[in-house]
Amino acid sequence: MNLREFSELLGLSPTTVSRALGGYPEVKEETRRKVAEAARTHGYRPNRRAASLATGRAMAIGHVIPTSLNHEMVNPVFADFLAGAGEIYSDANYDLILSVVNDGNEVRAYRQMARAGSVDGIIVHGPRDDDARVALLRETALPFVVHGRVPVAPTDYNFVDVDNRRAFQRATDLLLDLGHRRIALLNGHETMDFARRRRDGYLSAMVARGLPDCAELRFDGEMSEQNGYRTACGMLAQQDAPTAFLVSSMIMAIGVRRAIHDAGLVMGQDVSVVTHDDMLSYLGNGDDVPIFTATRSSVRAAGRRCAEILLDRISRPSQDPVQEVWESDLILGASTGPAPRSRT
Amino acid sequence: MNLREFSELLGLSPTTVSRALGGYPEVKEETRRKVAEAARTHGYRPNRRAASLATGRAMAIGHVIPTSLNHEMVNPVFADFLAGAGEIYSDANYDLILSVVNDGNEVRAYRQMARAGSVDGIIVHGPRDDDARVALLRETALPFVVHGRVPVAPTDYNFVDVDNRRAFQRATDLLLDLGHRRIALLNGHETMDFARRRRDGYLSAMVARGLPDCAELRFDGEMSEQNGYRTACGMLAQQDAPTAFLVSSMIMAIGVRRAIHDAGLVMGQDVSVVTHDDMLSYLGNGDDVPIFTATRSSVRAAGRRCAEILLDRISRPSQDPVQEVWESDLILGASTGPAPRSRT
DNA sequence: TGGAAAATTCAAACCGATTTGGGTGCATTT
DNA sequence: AAATGCACCCAAATCGGTTTGAATTTTCCA
Numbered sequence: 113m114n115l116r117e118f119s120e121l122l123g124l125s126p127t128t129v130s131r132a133l134g135g136y137p138e139v140k141e142e143t144r145r146k147v148a149e150a151a152r153t154h155g156y157r158p159n160r161r162a163a164s165l166a167t168g169r170a171m172a173i174g175h176v177i178p179t180s181l182n183h184e185m186v187n188p189v190f191a192d193f194l195a196g197a198g199e200i201y202s203d204a205n206y207d208l209i210l211s212v213v214n215d216g217n218e219v220r221a222y223r224q225m226a227r228a229g230s231v232d233g234i235i236v237h238g239p240r241d242d243d244a245r246v247a248l249l250r251e252t253a254l255p256f257v258v259h260g261r262v263p264v265a266p267t268d269y270n271f272v273d274v275d276n277r278r279a280f281q282r283a284t285d286l287l288l289d290l291g292h293r294r295i296a297l298l299n300g301h302e303t304m305d306f307a308r309r310r311r312d313g314y315l316s317a318m319v320a321r322g323l324p325d326c327a328e329l330r331f332d333g334e335m336s337e338q339n340g341y342r343t344a345c346g347m348l349a350q351q352d353a354p355t356a357f358l359v360s361s362m363i364m365a366i367g368v369r370r371a372i373h374d375a376g377l378v379m380g381q382d383v384s385v386v387t388h389d390d391m392l393s394y395l396g397n398g399d400d401v402p403i404f405t406a407t408r409s410s411v412r413a414a415g416r417r418c419a420e421i422l423l424d425r426i427s428r429p430s431q432d433p434v435q436e437v438w439e440s441d442l443i444l445g446a447s448t449g450p451a452p453r454s455r456t
Numbered sequence: 457m458n459l460r461e462f463s464e465l466l467g468l469s470p471t472t473v474s475r476a477l478g479g480y481p482e483v484k485e486e487t488r489r490k491v492a493e494a495a496r497t498h499g500y501r502p503n504r505r506a507a508s509l510a511t512g513r514a515m516a517i518g519h520v521i522p523t524s525l526n527h528e529m530v531n532p533v534f535a536d537f538l539a540g541a542g543e544i545y546s547d548a549n550y551d552l553i554l555s556v557v558n559d560g561n562e563v564r565a566y567r568q569m570a571r572a573g574s575v576d577g578i579i580v581h582g583p584r585d586d587d588a589r590v591a592l593l594r595e596t597a598l599p600f601v602v603h604g605r606v607p608v609a610p611t612d613y614n615f616v617d618v619d620n621r622r623a624f625q626r627a628t629d630l631l632l633d634l635g636h637r638r639i640a641l642l643n644g645h646e647t648m649d650f651a652r653r654r655r656d657g658y659l660s661a662m663v664a665r666g667l668p669d670c671a672e673l674r675f676d677g678e679m680s681e682q683n684g685y686r687t688a689c690g691m692l693a694q695q696d697a698p699t700a701f702l703v704s705s706m707i708m709a710i711g712v713r714r715a716i717h718d719a720g721l722v723m724g725q726d727v728s729v730v731t732h733d734d735m736l737s738y739l740g741n742g743d744d745v746p747i748f749t750a751t752r753s754s755v756r757a758a759g760r761r762c763a764e765i766l767l768d769r770i771s772r773p774s775q776d777p778v779q780e781v782w783e784s785d786l787i788l789g790a791s792t793g794p795a796p797r798s799r800t
Numbered sequence: 801t802g803g804a805a806a807a808t809t810c811a812a813a814c815c816g817a818t819t820t821g822g823g824t825g826c827a828t829t830t
Numbered sequence: 831a832a833a834t835g836c837a838c839c840c841a842a843a844t845c846g847g848t849t850t851g852a853a854t855t856t857t858c859c860a
Contacts, residue, residue: 114847115846115847115848116847124810127849130848131848140807155567156571157571158848159509160572160574161508161514161846162815162846162847162848163847164505166814167848177539184539184737184756185737185738186538187738188535190535191534192530195521195530198554202556207553208555210519210538210542210554211542211546211552212538223499228501230551334738335738336738337739338742338743370713392532393523393680394529394680395707398682468840469839470841474818475818482839483838483839484838502816506818506845507816508817509815509844509845510818510819
């Protein structure tokens with residue numbers, strides 16, 4: 113059923129019906145009620161495509177999520193982030209258009225969305241160091257919000273980020289305070305901005321105590337369970353093995369835990385682990401006492417906030433950029449303890 | 457830039473340009489080349505909304521993913537499923553419209569998509585026993601493919617499913633063959649069709665050997681790590697504790713593994729575990745020897761296949777329904793072994 | 801009761817593409 | 831030279847809404 117048919121049914125003009133549904137003041141309250149009622153019973157909804165063609169608003173937000181080319185891995189945080197953003201969109205009657213592309217094809221995906229006018233705004237996921245996306249988006253004049261930050265870009269764009277540097281600096285300090293000296297860092301790809309900041313936080317804490325930066329104690333790559341396991345196994349087999357691991361994701365930390373167990377060691381006693389916890393819905397970190405000591409920040413809340421900001425910028429452009437850096441909690445769990453005297 | 461401006465720029469009529477870009481035969485090859493070239497250099501793309509209004513095709517597929525109301529959990533398999541489907545969509549130049557809704561509001565979401573004509577087809581996720589969606593979608597005449605199956609619905613709809621019943625029957629048989637008698641089932645919500653089928657498979661194998669159905673050995677609920685841990689802890693503390701666990705997801709199995717460790721037991725020796733493995737990209741099940749003995753089926757491949765089928769039904773309606781039931785692999789890993797003589 | 805102001809409603813233009821049903825120009829045939 | 835065919839190209843209608851500017855009806859007050 114289209115507008116014309118529906119309005120004939122009511123004995124009104126399309127204009128009036130459209131206004132009634134749109135909530136414009138030019139239509140009598142009683143008429144509006146009648147129209148709304150009829151729309152419900154007859155199941156009329158304005159055609160989305162026609163409406164957005166007429167208004168120029170697509171009523172949709174684009175998300176481009178990258179899968180890494182080699183391992184085709186999809187970062188599991190996306191599910192929760194999208195769930196958070198999705199809540200906001202449905203309330204505002206916006207659609208969420210999802211585009212899954214290989215790393216590197218992202219720019220093309222953004223450009224297409226922009227040119228075809230299929231979205232009113234874009235969320236940028238997983239900013240990297242060589243990121244051309246922010247510049248591109250600025251060109252297109254499409255509102256956007258970055259989840260994370262772009263390393264070197266000019267600073268006048270919207271973003272929501274966790275203070276990754278500080279989080280990992282604090283986490284490292286905690287381990288150092290516990291007496292650990294050989295602290296391994298298992299990080300995400302350090303081409304990613306968040307991973308780089310975490311590394312910097314880790315390094316600055318180490319350096320502040322006069323400790324060296326040991327290449328054999330650092331890993332960066334896909335944050336999968338397997339990588340956590342393999343890497344930790346390798347490091348634990350070294351002669352001067354680490355007594356603590358600082359890990360960038362729960363999933364990876366679970367791999368580390370497995371490696372510790374396999375080596376016949378006890379997590380929280382022989383080896384300490386601190387991880388970042390995105391508060392994924394299916395990966396609660398224990399009940400009363402957290403399993404892992406962790407830097408914690410809800411990625412779902414970040415999704416909600418990014419969406420809110422974006423919708424706000426769309427309805428009121430030319431505001432000052434919103435830039436939020438969230439402090440993450442450092443919560444103590446059972447996975448950390450004082451450094452053991454020595455191991456051989 | 458719109459079509460009119462672009463065509464003026466070329467000194468051609470909008471019609472010709474549209475045909476050139478659309479690949480129609482009525483336009484000289486040389487003209488087409490020139491038009492395509494100019495489109496590239498000037499960055500012209502037909503406005504998506506206008507195009508779909510004119511053609512009647514939305515060029516978009518709707519996915520409605522539910523979050524469970526209580527725990528706001530998003531099943532992590534969605535990320536990989538969407539990634540699989542997304543691959544197919546981008547190749548075919550379709551958009552993916554994602555709607556995240558609370559359990560129970562799904563029907564409304566489907567109806568809205570259908571009425572507003574914002575999608576050409578729909579993928580139905582996580583069919584349940586009381587599912588009104590299939591009936592609704594049949595009414596709307598919108599093509600759809602179900603990932604999974606609807607328990608009691610008429611059978612003339614498209615679906616791709618794993619043979620969950622058989623998978624869990626085989627898994628149970630394996631454990632029985634190893635001598636286990638007290639076998640626990642840690643399942644997803646048994647309102648979900650897949651979980652019910654898995655339970656049936658488990659029960660039929662048990663019954664076939666004359667074993668009872670013990671309520672205290674069965675759990676169904678959210679497949680989170682915590683639930684796996686908590687439930688396994690509780691069961692292992694029972695006086696007649698299970699010697700084996702059959703688990704519906706890797707995430708949950710990781711919780712079970714943790715519980716086994718915490719109880720001072722060794723997985724694969726004292727307690728056996730078999731899990732279903734959706735082959736999530738970030739949760740590889742070990743390298744050479746799988747960690748978990750598992751029934752295995754790629755959810756990403758299922759995403760691809762569902763998308764393929766849907767696009768095919770859209771381009772050629774009124775074909776016979778495609779109904780695929782995939783056999784899942786049963787792979788042997790390190791988490792299973794013969795039942796221990798006895799434990800106290 | 802008449803007339804101005806306010807409250808409603810409507811006809812028509814517009815958004816940006818696709819597509820129908822012709823035209824135009826040129827080569828070929830008669 | 832007229833007729834036919836073919837290869838190109840185009841004007842205009844269409845999709846289903848929103849919105850502008852004008853027309854109509856109602857309300858209010860002198």
